[in-house]
Amino acid sequence: xxxxxxxxxxxxxxxxxxxxxxxxxxxxxxxxxxxxxxxxxxxxxxxxxxxxxxxxxxxxxxxxxxxxxxxxxxxxxxxxxxxxxxxxxxxxxxxxxxxxxxxxxxxxxxxxxxxxxxxxxxxxxxxxxxxxxxxxxxxxxxxxxxxxxxxxxxxxxxxxxxxx
Numbered sequence: 601x602x603x604x605x606x607x608x609x610x611x612x613x614x615x616x617x618x619x620x621x622x623x624x625x626x627x628x629x630x631x632x633x634x635x636x637x638x639x640x641x642x643x644x645x646x647x648x649x650x651x652x653x654x655x656x657x658x659x660x661x662x663x664x665x666x667x668x669x670x671x672x673x674x675x676x677x678x679x680x681x682x683x684x685x686x687x688x689x690x691x692x693x694x695x696x697x698x699x700x701x702x703x704x705x706x707x708x709x710x711x712x713x714x715x716x717x718x719x720x721x722x723x724x725x726x727x728x729x730x731x732x733x734x735x736x737x738x739x740x741x742x743x744x745x746x747x748x749x750x751x752x753x754x755x756x757x758x759x760x761x762x763x764x
Contacts, residue, residue: 618686622711629695629711633724641698644713644727645672647690648737656688656709658696659742661728669739672696672707686712691734693718 632639645660651671658672674688688694688709695711713721721727730742 622686625711626695626713626717630720630724633721641700642710643696643698644718644721644731645694645696646731646734647688647692647694648739648742649690655704657739658694658707658709659731659739660696661731665728667728667730667743669742670696670707671704672709673705674709688712690737693731693734 629639629642640663643660643662645658647656648659648669649657651657654674655671656674657669659667659669662668672694693713694709695713696707697710699706699708718727718732730736736742
C-alpha cells in the first residue's frame with residue numbers, strides 16, 4: 601500500500617482554542633504570583649466529586665489555611681465539544697475563582713492544570729499536600745490536618761532494629 605500523501609490526522613495535532621485560553625490564564629496567574637500581585641480570589645483546588653449539571657465538588661485551602669469543600673460550576677468554554685480537549689474528572693487539579701455572588705454560582709472552574717503547571721505554581725507558592733493527594737476523595741478526611749498517607753511501620757512488640 602502506498603504511503604499517505606495528505607496530512608492525515610491533522611485535526612488531532614492542533615491545539616484547541618480552549619487549551620490556548622486555559623494556558624493564557626495559567627500564565628497570567630503565574631505572572632501575578634511572581635510579581636506579588638493580588639490573587640486572593642483565585643485558588644488551586646482539586647475535584648473530589650461530580651454533582652451533575654455542569655457542577656463539581658472541589659476541595660481548596662482558603663486564605664487563612666482553612667480547608668473548604670464547595671460546589672464549582674464548569675465554565676461554559678469547557679462544556680460541549682470543547683470538553684474533549686480539557687477533560688475535568690475526579691482527581692483533576694483545577695483553578696477556581698470566587699465570583700462574589702452568593703449561592704451555587706459563587707465558584708467557577710477557570711482552568712485545568714497539567715503536571716508542569718502544578719510544578720510551576722509550586723515554585724512560586726506553597727500548595728497544600730491535601731490538594732495534591734489525588735487518591736483521597738473523602739471530604740471528611742481532607743478537612744482534618746491528620747496525615748493522609750500513613751508512613752513507616754508499627755510493630756506489635758519491641759524490635760531491636762540494630763540487630764536486623
